[in-house]
Amino acid sequence: MKIYTYDNSFEGLLTAVFECYSRKDFPVDICARNTQSRYLFLENVDIHTDPQKAERVWKGVQAKMSGANKQLLFYAFLSEEQGIEMKIYRFLRRLFSGYMNLETDYGDSDVMSLTQSSQKVKKEAMRIMQFVRFQRTKDGMFFCGIEPKFDVLPLVVTHYQKRFADQRWLIYDLQRNYGVYYDKNEVKEVEISKKQFNAFNGQVKQALLDEGEDFYQKLWRSYFKHINIEERKNLRLQLQHMPRRFWKYLPEKQAGA
Amino acid sequence: MDEKIQKKLAILSDAAKYDVSCASSGSTRKNTGNGIGNGVAAGICHSFTDDGRCISLFKILMTNHCMYDCAYCVNRRTNDRPRATLSPQEIVDLTIGFYRRNYIEGLFLSSGVIKNPDFTMERMVLTAKKLRTEENFYGYIHLKAIPGASSELIEEAGIWADRLSVNMEIPTEPNLKKLAPEKNYPDIISPMTQIRDSILISKEERRKYRSAKLFAPAGQSTQLIVGATPETDREIILLSSGLYKNQNLKRVYFSGYLPVNDYDKRLPAISRPPLVRENRLYQSDWLMRFYHFKAEEILTEDHPFLDLDVDPKLGYALRNMHLFPVDINKADYEMILRVPGIGVLSAQKIIMARRHRRLTTLTLKELGVVLKRARYFITCNELAAKFSDWDPVRLKRQLVINSHSKYKKSLDSQLKLFADFKPVLPTLH
Numbered sequence: 001m002k003i004y005t006y007d008n009s010f011e012g013l014l015t016a017v018f019e020c021y022s023r024k025d026f027p028v029d030i031c032a033r034n035t036q037s038r039y040l041f042l043e044n045v046d047i048h049t050d051p052q053k054a055e056r057v058w059k060g061v062q063a064k065m066s067g068a069n070k071q072l073l074f075y076a077f078l079s080e081e082q083g084i085e086m087k088i089y090r091f092l093r094r095l096f097s098g099y100m101n102l103e104t105d106y107g108d109s110d111v112m113s114l115t116q117s118s119q120k121v122k123k124e125a126m127r128i129m130q131f132v133r134f135q136r137t138k139d140g141m142f143f144c145g146i147e148p149k150f151d152v153l154p155l156v157v158t159h160y161q162k163r164f165a166d167q168r169w170l171i172y173d174l175q176r177n178y179g180v181y182y183d184k185n186e187v188k189e190v191e192i193s194k195k196q197f198n199a200f201n202g203q204v205k206q207a208l209l210d211e212g213e214d215f216y217q218k219l220w221r222s223y224f225k226h227i228n229i230e231e232r233k234n235l236r237l238q239l240q241h242m243p244r245r246f247w248k249y250l251p252e253k254q255a256g257a
Numbered sequence: 258m259d260e261k262i263q264k265k266l267a268i269l270s271d272a273a274k275y276d277v278s279c280a281s282s283g284s285t286r287k288n289t290g291n292g293i294g295n296g297v298a299a300g301i302c303h304s305f306t307d308d309g310r311c312i313s314l315f316k317i318l319m320t321n322h323c324m325y326d327c328a329y330c331v332n333r334r335t336n337d338r339p340r341a342t343l344s345p346q347e348i349v350d351l352t353i354g355f356y357r358r359n360y361i362e363g364l365f366l367s368s369g370v371i372k373n374p375d376f377t378m379e380r381m382v383l384t385a386k387k388l389r390t391e392e393n394f395y396g397y398i399h400l401k402a403i404p405g406a407s408s409e410l411i412e413e414a415g416i417w418a419d420r421l422s423v424n425m426e427i428p429t430e431p432n433l434k435k436l437a438p439e440k441n442y443p444d445i446i447s448p449m450t451q452i453r454d455s456i457l458i459s460k461e462e463r464r465k466y467r468s469a470k471l472f473a474p475a476g477q478s479t480q481l482i483v484g485a486t487p488e489t490d491r492e493i494i495l496l497s498s499g500l501y502k503n504q505n506l507k508r509v510y511f512s513g514y515l516p517v518n519d520y521d522k523r524l525p526a527i528s529r530p531p532l533v534r535e536n537r538l539y540q541s542d543w544l545m546r547f548y549h550f551k552a553e554e555i556l557t558e559d560h561p562f563l564d565l566d567v568d569p570k571l572g573y574a575l576r577n578m579h580l581f582p583v584d585i586n587k588a589d590y591e592m593i594l595r596v597p598g599i600g601v602l603s604a605q606k607i608i609m610a611r612r613h614r615r616l617t618t619l620t621l622k623e624l625g626v627v628l629k630r631a632r633y634f635i636t637c638n639e640l641a642a643k644f645s646d647w648d649p650v651r652l653k654r655q656l657v658i659n660s661h662s663k664y665k666k667s668l669d670s671q672l673k674l675f676a677d678f679k680p681v682l683p684t685l686h
Contacts, residue, residue, distance in 0.1 A: 106610035107620045116623070130303055134358045142357065162288050162295040166393070167357060215259055216354045219266055226270040227316060228306040231515055231530055237309025241302065252304055 001028055003039055006047045008032035010077050013085055014054035016047045017092055026093075030085035057092070064095050069103040075118035078150050087114055124148055125155040131246045132160075132171060135203075136210040142169040145179075145202020146249055153180055157187050174199055201248040217251040224252035265341040266351070272321040272332050273367060275517070276424075276480065277510040281313040281362035281397040283475030284419040292393030294356060294363070296419070300397075301362050314365035314399060315355050319343055319381055323369030327437035328524055329426065329485050331517040332369050342371075345384040353392055363397025363419070364388065370403060378406035378414070385417035397475070402452065404444040411448050415455055420475040420507070423449050428496050432486040436523055452477045453505050476507030483538060484514035484531040485524055489561035494541050498552035501545065511538045537563040544569055547601050548594050566657050571597040574634055575649040581634040582642040585621065586611055598631030629659060 004019070004027045006012035016030050028042060037044075062070055073088055087110045095102050105111045127148070134142035142164070153173050157180050160169065164182070172179035172192065181190045197204045247253040282300030302311035318332075320342035326334045343351075352364045366384060370377050381400055388394040400418040402411050415421055423445055427433040430442045452473060459472035479500065481493060497509040513535035516527055541563065544550040548570070555569050556562075557576075564572045574581060574597050583592050585607060593604045603624050610616060610624070617638045622628055633652060636642045644652065 101609075101612070104606075104609035105613040106606055106624055107614045107616055112620070112623050126301075129297075129301055132359050136358070144359070159295075159297070164293065164357070164359075165288050165290055165295075166293055212354070216358060219263060219351070220355065220358075220360055222263060222267050223270050223315070224304065224306060224312070226267050227274045227312065229274055229308045229310075229515070232308040232310075232513075232532065234309035235307060238305045238307055241309070241311065242305045250304065 002043045002045050003028055003037075004030045004045050004047055005033045006030065007049050008034065009049060010074060011051055011054040012047065012049040013077065013088065014057040015050045016085075017089055018050075018053040018057050019045075019047055020089070021096075027089075029083075030089055060096060061092070065103060066101070072103055072114060072118050075121045075155075076114040078121045078152065078155075079117040080150060081117055084114075084117060121150050121152060121155075124150050125152040127243075127246070128152055128156050128171075129159055131242070131249060133249055133251055134169060136213045136216075137204060137208050138210055140168065140210070142167055143172070143197065143202075143204055144170070144249070145172045145174045145197055145199075147175045147245075148173060151176060153178075161187055172197075172202065174202060221252050221254070262347060262351075265343055265347075266317070268339050268341040269318045269321055269343060270316070272338075272369075273316045273318045273365075275331060275512065275515070276316060276365070276367055276401075277512045278399065278422060278478055278480060278508065279311055279313045279316060279365065280420075280475075280478075280508065281399075283507060284397055286395050286397075286419060286471070286474065288395045292395050293353070294394050294396030296395065296397060297362070303360055303362065313362045314397060315352055315361045315363070316365040316367075317343070317348065317351075319345075319348065319366060319368035319377070319384070320371055321369050322371050324372070325370055325437065325439045327426075327440065328518060328521045329436055329482055329514065333518065336518065345380055345387055348384050349387045349392060352388060352396075353394065356394070356396055361396075363399070365399040365401075367401035368403065374403045374405035375407050375410060378403045378410045382410055382414045382417065385414065389417050399475075402448045404440060404448065406448065408448075408451055411451055412455060415452060415459075415472040416470055418473055420477060421452050421473045422478045422480070423452070424480045426480065426482050427486055428481050428488045428493050429486070432488070436486065449477065449479070449504050449506075456505065476505070478506055478508040478510060480510040480512055482514050483511045483535055484527065490534070490538065490541075490563045491556040491558070491561040493538060494545075494552045494556055497542060498545055509542065511535050511542070533565050534563065537565060537569060541569045544573075549591060550595075567653060568597070570595070571630065571656065575653055578645070578649055578652075582636045582645050583634060585635050585637040586615055596631055596634050598627035598629065598634075600625070630656065 002025060004016045006016045013030065020027060027045070029039070031038070033046065061073060065072065073091070076084060077088065090110050091102070091114060103111065106115065128146065132144045132146060134144050136142055151173070153171060160171065161182055166184065168183055170179050170181045170190070178189060178191050181188050196208055280300055282298065284296040285298045286296035288295040300313060302313045304312040306312060320340070321332045321338070322340050322342065323332045323334055332338070348364070348366065352361070355361045356363070366381055368377050368381055385398050385400055388398065398418045399420045399422065400414050402414060402421050402423045404423060411421070425445055427436055433440060433442065455472045456476060459470060462469035463471070481497070483493065500506045500509055513530040513532050514527070515530045516524065518524065519526065541555045544555055545552060550573070554573060563569055567575070574595065580592070580595070583596050585593065590604060590608055593599060593607055594601065599607070603626050606624050607616065610620065615638055618628065618640050621631070621637060632640065633644045633656070
């Protein structure tokens, strides 16, 4: 009876899976090192992340999974749900034992819950594509601070990189305190120590904003008001598509003059 | 200057809001690396207004001056409203400004008709061309083709735009003649046919040569006003099914009639827009496009109107009780699609999942099947068919009572009693 602990990275988890195989072990649980231990009398095996071992496991996964589902496990992992590690582990055990098309076996509770978790993550990534609102700063950069439920910034980087290829932009995860910055050439991960923006709603300090910014926000608010058909009012539907937690980032939802 | 633009934007977005289409889907125009924008095939909605409709495109009229006098239109010549016109450059600047801030997916440009159709269309095409060539814009552009514009202009519009649309507005020609005497069907159908042919040609050519020009890669769409004229739902569904088949349309939009010109006696007097009817029409539209239903199956000749109490799929099931119950573990895909409460995604997942093991109701629930409706029409492992001998009327009652429909209020029979005093089908003079 053992539990494995790892450093809470996906690579770490894959390394742990590798170690399970090489030690011919089946752990009771795999959990992150820094979480509070839920077990009192179990032997603890600490796994050091090894990119090479992780790579080997990941290659095996890629070879066995089909097209659209290749990223299933990674997305599910990003959901940060408790106990997701063991679901992934059990899934991999079955996968590597030669089970075909495992990812469509929705009658199995592990496959089902992994699918649901990955859906949740994908939905959140979609929301980040929808509700990011850039503010133009004096030096011509487009900034947005936002707080995704899951760590999905890596999933939307290519989308924004392709879309805004000719402008410098920075999307900052306010909760996890890191951002992705694009300088017209490549995307970099950055951490800002001296913040020139409101850490609550990502609003850049007025003095640093471009002169045109206010004008465009005002236009957008006016457009948002006028495109609405009063006779068809349906606030429930609006709320369903646009959860309230995003409202503080949206210029159209601010009172503003 | 800034204030003037703001005023114009307010007037022209206010005038554009009755266009329903806002889809930004179907185009995968790729940024070549130096421009702005990139198409996403699925489309992205960036915001939602208080009426729950999405904002995906920057929907604006070029001008709300119009030489026509159509009874159903808020911008008709004889209405006394504030009028404004945006120049192509102003529209380009607004679009780019919004796009760079990730407010929108692209532009949806429509317009009132000024001077003549060609003059109007030319300015619209110019706007799209400016966006593509001067700003290197690869986002989505939806252009409205003005009925009566020359075929050369429509051809050029298709080169710059992702989607073109010609609005039919009124589902039958005699009624169109009554409400919009200056318009006629040939003027609407001929650009539609031209766009269809050009799209087909371009598709064919692109199969042979990669460098062949794109022509409206996201296809064309149209819009019908529902409730302004006495057409039956059956007529509307048959028309839209014909449009999908013969004109290769991507979408037919329905717009519940809003009494914008309530002084006009040619139009029916209604207190609320027919939102439920509009919703049921969209559901039927979905059945045709994604659920392999034929128009004739949704509405029969003796039931020319959709049932407002239950959705059309449920209505179909209630009329065809002999086809049910469906065994989830055995039936083929087509039949599973027809079960009320099972959507396309669930149906596909059911097919894949049952290869591995027998499915139980628990799995169905987790797959997202609405068992509240589906359980009357399926058998599935431990779930026996105990409703198959029920009378459809009784079953319908049971389903309606159990549903917490968003339209419950409007379904209340008490309210209905009063609503019935109003003529539902106004006679046109």
